[in-house]
Amino acid sequence: MSGLSGWVPLWPPAASAEAGTVDAIVLLLLGLSGAVLLLVLCLVAGFAIRYRRGSPAKRGALPELVQSEVEIGWTAATLLLALLLFAWAASAQLGEERTQSDALEIHVTARQWMWKAQHPNGAREINALHLPRGEPVRLLMTSEDVIHSFFVPAFRIKQDVLPGRVTQLRFHPTETGEFHLFCAEFCGTLHARMLGTVTVMEPGDYARWRAAQPEGDGLAREGAALFVSLGCAGCHGAGGGGSEVGVGATVRAPRLAGLYGRDVPLADGRVVRADEAYLRDSILQPGRDVAAGYAPLMPSFAGLLGEGEVQRLVAYLRERGEQPGEGR
Amino acid sequence: MSGITADDAMAEAPQERQGDSYLTAETGLASWLLTTDHKRVALLYAAALTAFFFIGGAAAVLIRLELFTPASDLVSAEGYNRLFTLHGLVMVWFFLVPAIPNTLGNFLLPLMIGARDLAFPRLNLFSWYLFMGAGLLLLAALLLGGVDTGWTFYTPFSTGYAHSNVLLAALAVVLVGFSSVATGVNMLATVHLLRAPGMGWFRLPLLVWSIYGTALVMVLATPVLAAALLLVVAERAFGLPIFDPRQGGDPLLFQHLFWFYSHPAVYIMILPAFGVVSEIVPCFARRRIFGYTFMVYAILMIALLGFLVWGHHMFVSGQSLYASLVFSFLSFVIAVPSAIKVFNWSFTLYRGQISFQAPMLYALGFIGLFTLGGLTGLVLASVPVNRHVTDTYYVVAHFHFIMVGGAVTALYGGLHFWWPKITGRMPPDGWARFAAVLMFFGFSFTFFPMFVMGFLGMPRRYASYPPEFQVWHVLASAGAVLLAAAYLLPMGYLAWSLVRGRRAGDDPWNATGLEWRTASPPPRDNFRVPPIVEEAAYLYHPRHEGPRHEEQEPHRDQGGGT
Ligand SMILES: [Cu+2]
């Protein structure tokens, strides 16, 4: 319980790589703000005492020095300081964005008023999230109703979770322990009860924990069933193997096996990477990114599929995409 | 020398001196409810705002009581959500936005520029009625069971999930928006058209400039708020798909529209406070304001840049990182004009003859609290840190420092400063100084702990919370007791001063500014002789000389020489 213990703490536990970056910026800002505050305090208090009414201090016109040069001086100084601070904070953020490697992907679904998580092997948990220490994590989050926000103070991260789209959150837990998970966006009656616990374990413990979970019908396996029952296979071929008119199918539709992770040329000339977001869009808004060489015949499944079903389909297509030797 | 001071007026019509102040010129209820006198309309607003301040304050007291313990025991979770929504809606739109512009501003703007009234006196009264209509709508929404969306009305919660009087509340806010547009137009027109002869733009007192900037922002930003809330009404009441993603809508669209108004609204609340402080500090330092032109441009810069930073409320909303960085950059830049103001107030003290009556104590308190509020804003403006502290008590502390520590402290300062002009009576200075000091410390005790607990991770809008945050909540709740006392105390002694207060002369603080060149309280038409302005503002001492040691005296009267 290292994350939740400690009496009257002044600083939250820092349990992720991101926490280090944030804390460094906070310390710098605290130092600078303290200095500026002290300066203003000294100016105001100093002048107030020295030039109190009737004090013997010298009055008269302002000295040359304290004319408009000073004004321009401190305008420039504050501007420079502000720009430096911005540059530092921005480059920290950009740097974080760039160093993204392969990550453990976990699906998070928020709803009034609980958090549901699903691990790659299908293990599910509610209001809890188990993570291995030292491994980058990527959460793919969506909401079934209103906007929520995934907030783990010990990791110094927060990301709103919206209905109708997937937001991502990447981080890198570095300490084991149990940490608070809060919903940070007001979401209705029990917003304050939309809490969870994030447990960071040693990688070995995590693997054991995961293996011990009821296997569940793996996401991808459920997706495969949906792929058939929803009629995707009718156009895309069994197993997403592709179809040509005349070969038993009525519509020519692209092969989906081996699609995930590849660059897809689109009808309008753009080339996009087939990631999860692309797969989702293809299912929910097929008219937006039409694959080159195909007619925009794919029907939209928006409104027909629940969020869970979309996630299963996407997981299935990912799995089909990652299978070796099935390239297009 | 002084053409239009009371001496002349007295010489002209000695028996009228007592009888025909704006307070006594007409009597009867109708003379108030149908008045077009900007001074009386200001008092109508003051009465209404006091009522709303009590309602919003009562909600705040209940919130602080509930948060005394971690469990949600005093009110239910539903009840708590309704309380903070009520507190936010009332305090933002029915107190802070109109607080200074519609009371002090309404009263002083024509006086300060030497006009007889606002440009459109009937519109002024009409916007008060709009305000009251909106207020009644809001009260109806509250009496029918309240609203549970927060003052931010985020979609799709407000359009599809909230089960409370969202429609009534949204319409109330739309209506109060029309009232502030009407006021804004009126004030812009007044400053453009009704300045006294000789009152050039760069002779305007800074309160006039800041109200001018505020009015600009009001007129340009408020319609966007009305549009956003009417869209909420359209979706909630008529099922028009606008924000609901299941029907192809975009919930973030609402946030963009909402913050496009609500960020500038922060400046609607704080700019007039800048103006008030800029009047008080030179008067009690007996010194010209330092860097007058920079102060003017800072106001205009803030009003302009205020429109370009709304996205800093949406760093974690899913908005693109590059958009966030642009908004972050602009938010850092907007810190510069604010810093200019703080430094200039400080340097106005340099080589002054400073005395510390109550208005000055409020102004100095304002400078301290606003500086801290502004600096903590830099932390929020940097994207990586914002991801941690946004939507926590850190943000709550930050905006209360600006809007309550800043704007409300300045309002109290201004109220004490112009009380003799408004009522003809002096506030009791001993009590007033005590209240000013109490307000500073009460405020700090209430809101400083919130920075700490917010950084520790305490999310906002929580009725119950994990026990490790309790220490900070107890501190905040204890501070709130002091703060409440500091807000109530002046209401008591100011009311007392109406009957027992020392009578004020025309210019009890020896201030510059045209409002002091007429009787206290002023006559119905403000000036008996239309003033002519020959000098810049804040001539508390001759240009190449400091304020003299002995008397507070020398400033030369503006509007003199006739
Ligand atoms: Cu929530």
Ligand SMILES: [Cu+2]
């Ligand atoms: Cu803002």
